[in-house]
Amino acid sequence: MAVAAYASLLSLAHTLDQQAQHPVHRLHTEQLRSLQEKVMHLQHFLEHHSQSKISQEVEDVEGQIPVVANEAEDVIDSHVVSQWASKDTSSSDHDAAAALSSFYQDVDEVIQKVDSIVKELMEVVVKEELNDVKEPKLIVDSLPTNATSSRVLLSSGENSTMVGFDDRLVQIIDELTRDESDLKILPIVGMGGSKDPYLMGFLDEQNCWNLLCVKAFGEEVCPYSELEQIGRDIATLYVKTDDDKSKIVLPSEIWTMPQLRHINITWAVLPDPDPVDAKDHTTTILENLQNLSVIQKFKCAKKVVEKIPNLKELQVNYPYDLSEWSIFQLHNLAHLHKLESLSLNATKFPLKSITFPTSLKKLVLEHCEIPWEDMTVIGSLPNLEVLKLRYHASSGPEWNPVVGEFLRLKFLLIESGELVRWTAEDVHFPSLEVLIMESMRNVGEIHSSIGDIATLKLIQLRYCFGDIENSAKQILEEQRSNGNESLQVVIGGISL
Numbered sequence: 001m002a003v004a005a006y007a008s009l010l011s012l013a014h015t016l017d018q019q020a021q022h023p024v025h026r027l028h029t030e031q032l033r034s035l036q037e038k039v040m041h042l043q044h045f046l047e048h049h050s051q052s053k054i055s056q057e058v059e060d061v062e063g064q065i066p067v068v069a070n071e072a073e074d075v076i077d078s079h080v081v082s083q084w085a086s087k088d089t090s091s092s093d094h095d096a097a098a099a100l101s102s103f104y105q106d107v108d109e110v111i112q113k114v115d116s117i118v119k120e121l122m123e124v125v126v127k128e129e130l131n132d133v134k135e136p137k138l139i140v141d142s143l144p145t146n147a148t149s150s151r152v153l154l155s156s157g158e159n160s161t162m163v164g165f166d167d168r169l170v171q172i173i174d175e176l177t178r179d180e181s182d183l184k185i186l187p188i189v190g191m192g193g194s195k196d197p198y199l200m201g202f203l204d205e206q207n208c209w210n211l212l213c214v215k216a217f218g219e220e221v222c223p224y225s226e227l228e229q230i231g232r233d234i235a236t237l238y239v240k241t242d243d244d245k246s247k248i249v250l251p252s253e254i255w256t257m258p259q260l261r262h263i264n265i266t267w268a269v270l271p272d273p274d275p276v277d278a279k280d281h282t283t284t285i286l287e288n289l290q291n292l293s294v295i296q297k298f299k300c301a302k303k304v305v306e307k308i309p310n311l312k313e314l315q316v317n318y319p320y321d322l323s324e325w326s327i328f329q330l331h332n333l334a335h336l337h338k339l340e341s342l343s344l345n346a347t348k349f350p351l352k353s354i355t356f357p358t359s360l361k362k363l364v365l366e367h368c369e370i371p372w373e374d375m376t377v378i379g380s381l382p383n384l385e386v387l388k389l390r391y392h393a394s395s396g397p398e399w400n401p402v403v404g405e406f407l408r409l410k411f412l413l414i415e416s417g418e419l420v421r422w423t424a425e426d427v428h429f430p431s432l433e434v435l436i437m438e439s440m441r442n443v444g445e446i447h448s449s450i451g452d453i454a455t456l457k458l459i460q461l462r463y464c465f466g467d468i469e470n471s472a473k474q475i476l477e478e479q480r481s482n483g484n485e486s487l488q489v490v491i492g493g494i495s496l
Helices: 003-021 029-048 056-062 065-086 093-130 166-177 205-217 225-236 252-256 302-307 330-335 372-379 448-452 467-481
Strands: 262-269 291-296 313-318 341-346 362-366 386-389 411-415 434-438 458-462 488-491
Touching: 003 029, 003 065, 003 458, 029 065, 029 093, 056 093, 065 093, 065 262, 065 362, 302 330, 448 467, 458 467, 467 488
Parallel strands: 262 291, 291 313, 313 341, 341 362, 362 386, 386 411, 411 434, 434 458, 458 488
Antiparallel strands: none
């Protein structure tokens, strides 16, 4: 079983359960049910294949799960923080409605990404079944097949145009008419909702275009000539996979699109930019680009930084334990003066290999195994407000924060690691509003003075037991006795 994928789904499922129990922060009912259903099916799929050998293609798709699950939790956590903050502000009903609408939109985007993963899994396992019809495997039964959950895999209930069936028809007829006495299961499954028919191999570019015309316009040709040219231009710039199917290689033309605002593709590889554009021999600056994610093995060369001067959000992933980090030139991140949010997923990452920009407001680390004594580098970031130390982001049994650091930090999440002793007090996090600790089974306790932080609104423990749980309860009791009614403590989804 992909441990990281399954762990991230468990964490997300727990977060969604908490949302269901707290009406103030609740997702839209349909959104909650839809996302819970999809998470459940992915969990079931991983459980079903935990003891069997899986193909590299399935493993590659599973690798996308932690990224999307963590993104979903980030969206929900951010909403929780804004909800708590709004209690102390005089925000108008219009502002509150706008914030809620934005939150719902973000959740919809996450649901679409989960949908995409489920569909990719469906495509892979169906392809494997069809390639081995003599010994059909019931892999697909671990994905939803009943009427209720079929929405996860299929598009709407409209009549669909069947494509790519011609080559399989002869094979299926041969299996059905073969003179054999033994009965066997013959799976015939459709690929509902496939998002990349061109990449399946049974539709070439022209047939793919013809299918689009039939579905969009009801005829085999596009009635609007200008749309046809635009569509073909888009198709030309569409991403393509390389030999490693877990990656999506962005086209080099990406560097010649100055109006581009967002690049958001799971497991993408960014090509090196050319010194000058081939067409007009000039250099194009992507001044409007604000979001770039999720980039594999991002090379932060000077020429790349100069191309994206106004980037605000960056998510990068280094999937293996790399011995040579200098080739990625991450010290150049310091020149991204507009960068506010950075997510870094890297195994055993040496902090000396990177220079953070001082503009950074949000930092998410995962698998980095950064020694706690090096955390002072992060604590010195002057504008940092959100720090999420996810799955083994840090290493070592003891963290002794330094006074004068983390001065503006409002949100701190520490998840899973070796931490045993945390000597943090109120003076170490003077602006903290939300403290979340997850799967911290070895930590002895939270210092009682943490409750004296004037801005603190929420302490939340997930999968934490023993002394740490008791210390959180004690902090709440002390604050209540001192007249502090604003602090909330949530343990295991239950508000005390």
